[in-house]
Amino acid sequence: xxxxxxxxxxxxxxxxxxxxxxxxxxxxxxxxxxxxxxxxxxxxxxxxxxxxxxxxxxxxxxxxxxxxxxxxxxxxxxxxxxxxxxxxxxxxxxxxx
Amino acid sequence: xxxxxxxxxxxxxxxxxxxxxxxxxxxxxxxxxxxxxxxxxxxxxxxxxxxxxxxxxxxxxxxxxxxxxxxxxxxxxxxxxxxxxxxxxxxxxxxxx
DNA sequence: TTGATAGGCAAGTCGCTACTTGCCTATCGT
DNA sequence: ACGATAGGCAAGTAGCGACTTGCCTATCAA
Numbered sequence: 705x706x707x708x709x710x711x712x713x714x715x716x717x718x719x720x721x722x723x724x725x726x727x728x729x730x731x732x733x734x735x736x737x738x739x740x741x742x743x744x745x746x747x748x749x750x751x752x753x754x755x756x757x758x759x760x761x762x763x764x765x766x767x768x769x770x771x772x773x774x775x776x777x778x779x780x781x782x783x784x785x786x787x788x789x790x791x792x793x794x795x796x797x798x799x800x801x
Numbered sequence: 802x803x804x805x806x807x808x809x810x811x812x813x814x815x816x817x818x819x820x821x822x823x824x825x826x827x828x829x830x831x832x833x834x835x836x837x838x839x840x841x842x843x844x845x846x847x848x849x850x851x852x853x854x855x856x857x858x859x860x861x862x863x864x865x866x867x868x869x870x871x872x873x874x875x876x877x878x879x880x881x882x883x884x885x886x887x888x889x890x891x892x893x894x895x896x897x898x
Numbered sequence: 899t900t901g902a903t904a905g906g907c908a909a910g911t912c913g914c915t916a917c918t919t920g921c922c923t924a925t926c927g928t
Numbered sequence: 929a930c931g932a933t934a935g936g937c938a939a940g941t942a943g944c945g946a947c948t949t950g951c952c953t954a955t956c957a958a
Contacts, residue, residue, distance in 0.1 A: 714811035773925040773934045788885040870904050870955040
């Protein structure tokens with residue numbers, strides 16, 4: 705669980721995607737895709753972004769809702785909140801790697 | 802900078818090390834090593850731990866002080882604090898991947 | 899000074915992961 | 929019905945990252 709969140713956050717592109725979703729929630733795959741390419745000069749394929757979104761979703765950082773042929777992506781900060789305090793208050797470990 | 806912190810946090814063993822340092826600050830390499838092996842049944846070599854500590858240090862999460870033939874490791878939570886708020890308040894991106 | 903302890907350096911192996919390519923399904927407009 | 933749009937699945941490739949192995953340096957105790 706925490707494992708998935710940390711691994712999801714490890715990739716720069718995925719963090720960029722989260723940035724995008726903070727700025728505008730509920731974007732489709734193609735929207736995110738074009739945003740990443742145009743705004744930040746990242747050159748990546750649609751599938752690459754799709755796979756990143758899958759990682760973020762299975763980490764719980766992104767939730768999706770389908771409408772027709774569109775799939776919208778929303779940010780979910782709950783997993784983040786649960787993680788951040790881990791080393792800040794002395795001291796309590798929680799997850800099993 | 803932020804890149805290094807996220808990558809450092811991506812590994813379970815390194816998170817365990819941080820857990821150890823929260824619990825008892827200023828441990829040596831060998832102390833951390835034995836703790837990891839005995840308390841959590843992790844089977845890893847001294848060099849493995851040493852390399853993990855190097856990653857944590859260059860991410861700024863751990864600071865070291867040398868005394869004679871000992872090198873003590875202390876936790877530094879500053880990089881964490883700087884990172885956590887990134888996606889919590891809507892919205893402002895900050896690092897360049 | 900010698901041996902033991904604490905740590906560092908460098909090269910090599912292996913597995914995971916990010917990304918691509920190619921093809922397939924589903925929904926919408928006309 | 930047709931084509932175009934939005935997305936999914938699967939296999940393959942390449943590079944990075946965790947870990948090992950072997951050897952080397954430095955400090956302390958006897």
